[in-house]
Amino acid sequence: MEKTHLPTTEAAVMAIRDIAAELELSISVTDDIGADQTSRRTSAELFTAFDPDGSLPHEAFVELTGSPAVSVRLFPEDDAKITVDGVEFHDVPRDSVPAFLRSVYGGLATTKGRLFPPGQWLIVPLPGDETYRELIVDPNLTPWLARSARR
Template identity: 85%
Template sequence: MEKARLPTTEAAVRAIREIAAEFGVSVSVTEDIGADQTSRRTSAEPCTVFDPDGSLPHEAFVELTGSPAVSVRLFPEDDARITVEGVEFHDVPRDSVPGFLRSVYGGLATTKGRLFPPGQWLVVPLPGDETYRELILDPNLSPWLARSTRR
């Protein structure tokens, strides 16, 4: 299955809404438009809308309700930060967000524990050979993370 190209933040938000509808999850979206509004443009002058190259940066924060608790921050630089039950996945390419969410809601994401090095990891496989792994910092697993445990 080929990964869909999401050229804009708006296209990514639309794709997330479609996945939420597919899995019966509610969506809340907050959008920031303009260089002085987006989180990575802290050096922008007040009331500055365009970047120096003339582009209009657009960022969105999407919260998906239910279990697991998921939020997605889409950045203008074609990447995203996805948080699943408090576990943050940084620098996920925007084009990978739909596959990531389908894996989480479709039951493919797993929690794996290791004796050495010690720790619990949240592993999210995507179609193809792409897999994301992040260390779970909180030793108390949420019910969803505990239910997803594979040894």
């Protein structure tokens, strides 16, 4: 699977829509457009749409139905925060979002527990030796996380 270049937030949303349609998942999208609307521009004055460089920032929040519960916040800075059953993956490159979702929904994502350091981790492998791993903070695993466990 080749990594797709997604130059804009809208291109990433369209790629997520395609995956949702393919997997027959419902999707909801909320767009925030303008410097005074996006979450990382908290210092922007009210009613300020453009960044100082003249660009119009676009951020989107996407929720996918089904198991696992997945949401994606796409930022104007070419990265995303993906949440899978309550586990947050920060700073995922926007271009990696489709491969990340395909890995999660394709059964490649696993949970792994360790005695030292103690904890459970959600591991999402992507093509090309790229892997994301995050600590599962909640000690009570969701049914999907429990099914994904590997020892």
